[in-house]
Amino acid sequence: MTVLERPGRPSGAAGPAAGGATRRMRWWTPYAFLAPYLALFAVFMVLPIGFGFWTSLHEWDVNLPAKPFVGLENYTELFDPSSVDGGRFWLAMRATGIFTLFSVPLLIVLPLLVALLMNGRFRGRNLYRAVYFAPYVLGSQSSASSGGSCSTGTSAWSTTTSASTCSGPPTCRPPGSPWSA
Template sequence: MQRTSWKSKATSSLFVLPYLLLFTVFLIAPIVYGVWISMHEWDLLNPVKEFVGLKNYLNIFDSDSYLHNLFFEGLKNTFLFVIFSVPLLVAVGLGLALLLNALPKKLTGIFRTAYFIPYSVSVSIVAIIWLWIFDTNSGLINQYLQKVGFSAIPWLTDTPWAWVSIIIATLWWTIGFNMVIFTNALNEVSEELYEAGSLDGANRWQTFIHITLPTIKPTMLFVTLTSTIASFNIYGQPYLMTRGGPGTSTQVLLMNIVEEGFNQRQLGNAAAMSIMMALIMIIISLVQFRLTREKKEAMK
């Protein structure tokens, strides 16, 4: 008996083993290695890697160090993008889902496809298409603006327009995904609730606030969390559309990490910056999660 159970456990373990192996090699090991690198003066060209403990982290918080500026300037720009893009990604995503729901059934499919199509292209294609549309001289938008008597807008070369352009392109690209998730959630709000609402004489707005919103709350949390994480990881759009400019105004944190690690070859600093960025993302996710949970409990 003892022996069969041992054998059974062994075969069962074989199921988990391949994943555990990849998990260890491509996730756990890199994390440990990253922490190790971050505690060294790690110059790619210098064979001597000096152990410096937490010095790289302390430099990030030392306002006299260039690392401080590199990190917090980048973080500020990333935050700027997160703060403006996430509410739009959530609200417009929900708005489009509501619009699809209000359409005659025959038309829902075709409009959903139209709104969802840009999600299938990759970031470099998004950038190429929108660079051409935002082009100051031959771009589509400026030509229309000038035709109706406005002056051209420096979409990619001046603030705040550079961010406006990046956010418009990002919305165009990714909003379809959030919309689909919201559409599914809306379909699951039960008809009975709506009927009860209309019997009570609730209008559209009241139905939305008192019936729809509370029911799709878990979806709101999911979409907010995933959109926040995706927005924090922004890299391709500013890298390809504005090159971080004008000046360094769209130079996001991830760009600075890549710059410090790959162009300046200071891997110790870059690793410390990555770990700090990851910690900030984890904290923000936890706070968002907590806030929604507390609100739920307060409502009970």
């Protein structure tokens, strides 16, 4: 048996691993990493969409035990403007179209302009970044502070305002709430 060496590597040099042996990725490794995502995707996306399509092919009434199969009759009724649901469907489609027409460009163009502004070099750039990101940082910090006060029974807010008092663990109840003891 002949051993071939790679060009450019001196003979006897160690390979990528400590012992010189290369590790091969097993064929199932990518699928093992994808499995949790695919399971959640199937449970929370594929199954509800499939069940929604299945129910659309039936005359579905929650109160009745029998749900007769009607096929595509619900869809033909939906697209017929003279039917009871047809007019509302087209009004909803119009509202969705208008919403999409105005929101999608704004949700793409405006963040792109903000990103370009934050990435550019100009005087006061750090101040702009701090002002822009302050609500995100301070919001989570204030949530953490107020959440901790409910477990200890004391907080800076309760000494300055009488709007909320903590009765101690495990919950924080405002005075006069129906859940107060």
